[in-house]
Amino acid sequence: MSPSALPLGDPLPADGSFPQEVLDALPGRAQKPFGLYVHIPFCSVRCGYCDFNTYTSEDLGPGASRQSYPDTLIGELEFARGVLDRSGAPERPFSTVFFGGGTPTLLPAEDLSRILIRARELFGFAEGAEITTEANPDTVTPESARVLAEAGFTRISLGMQSAVPEVLATLDRTHDRLNVPRAVEAARAAGLEVSLDLIHGTPGETLQDWRRSLEEAVAMAPDHISAYSLIVEEGTAMAAQIRRGTLPDIDPDDQADKYLLTEELLSAAGYRWYEVSNYSTSEKTRSDHNLNYWLDSDWWGAGPGAHSHMAGMRWWNAKHPAAYAQRLHAGTTPGHGREILDAEAKVLEHLMLRLRICEGLDVAAYNAMEELQEIQGEPITAGELRRLVGDGLIEEVAAAPSAEHPGGRAVLTLKGRLLADAVTRRLAP
Structure with a gap:
């Protein structure tokens, strides 16, 4: 998924080749998972809260119609194969593939x-x-x-968002809520795992509305549930409605109440959190692709505006589908810009992302990071862990040193998940 405005970054060479420091680091990444993100930018309607790189037109210029887009995307995959071959990168098959959007299933299966x-x-x-x-x-x-399953898809993530028609209308979601259980049934009959995406905190949504959405989701017994707190991004139609006063603003206390209700109902139904906004029935039904993002793995992002990461370098493609297609048809990288993360960024990302998952932050591993030494950052002390335990923000048992984790782990409590950003700031160097 891609934000509405791309960062500037440094330009990429026309052949997409990696800088030397990335080439030097690639052999050490051989055992890291390697994922593929495929961006499908088409939507039937642009939702008012959406800040992703999506378009409602079926034809966005040469090489960017719905009919020609699959061939253009395949062109990037072939380009990527050439870049990796020329780089001498270790051979890594994809461990995860994720088609996102937009609405990928607006394209024929x-x-x-x-x-x-x-x-x-x-x-x-x-x-x-x-x-x-x-x-x-x-x-x-x-x-x-059935067609998707026969091709090799193993999982489908359905954008349910809410079970309440009025809330769906505020979000500009046009799907028929009765089609959610039908889609779940169709996916299960094909042998696919099912995830449901929900959003809480929509302006005007009551706590009872959110309870209804959770209960209807649980009744369908999906393998996985993502329950995100609505973030109103500047530049969206919803942000303009809130600014004009036609919609009430987001209430952080209301969102916290809904998060607590999410934990209560999903836990009672047998779901366990493994990331602040994600719940699964078991470790096997977690989203491995999203875990790759949180655990500093590598992935190639294909499609307009898609972001990629290899060995500490990020890059992102041209945003508009027509510009993206033109570059590929000219035989050059669709990449628009790139950046190599500095030591401070790597330390902060490691801290922030590890805190978001249920395994938490391995304190000894964090303190031993070369990048932390490079920026002369302060290590996390046992005293700071005790203070966080005392404030009810991290789990006491996990924070205790063990043979496997000699420095202990910082694992967020339920209260800590509500204040994850504050915990990150307290531990940041």
Whole structure:
């Protein structure tokens, strides 16, 4: 997924080649998971809260219509294969693939399958690879789910968002809420795992509305539930409505109450949090692709505005689908800009992302980071862990030293999850 405004960054060479420091680091990444993100930028309607790089037109210029887009995307996968071959990077099959958007399933299932099959031919898939597509519930049928499963998809993530018609209307979601259980049934019949995406904190949504959404989601017994707190981004239609006073502003206390209700109801139904906004029925049904992001793995992002990461370097593609297609058709990188993370950024990201997951931050590993020494940052002390335990922000048992974690771990409590940013600031160097 891509923000509405791309960062500037440094330009990429036309052939997409990596700088020497990334080339030097790649052999050491051989055992890290390698993921593929595929961006499908088409939507039938642009939701008022959406800040992603999406478009409602079916034809966005040469090479960017819905009909030609799959071939353009495949062109980037072939370009990526060449870049990695020339770099001498260790051979790594994709361990996860995630089709996001936009609405990937606005494309025919046969087109999504064709993209996936070409990715397998070019890179290979690791044994047990997790392969997901997002979907609008209205676009999933028994036949399309069967086609996706036969091509190798293992998981479908349905944008349910809410079970309350008025809330869906405020979010500009046009899907029929009754199609959510139908889509779940179709996915299950095809042998696919199911995740449901929910959003809480929509202006005007009551606590009872949110309870209804959670209860209806749980009743469908998905393998995984993402329950995100709504963030109103500047430049969106919803931000303008709030500024004009036609919608009430977001209430942080209301969002906290809804997060507490989420934990209560999902825990009672057998779901366990493994990331601040994500719950699964078991470790096997976690989103491996999202865990790759949180655990500093590598991924290639294909599609307009898509972001990639390799060995401490990030880059992002041209935002508009037509500009993206033009670059690929000219035989040059679709990349718009890149940055190499400095030591301070690596330390802060490691701290922030590890705190978001249920395994928490391994304090000894954090304190031993070369980048922490490079910036002469203060290590996390046992005293600071005790203070956080005393404030009810991290778990006491996890914070105690053990043979496996001699410095202890910082694992957020429920209160700590509500104040995750504050915990990060307290531990930051």
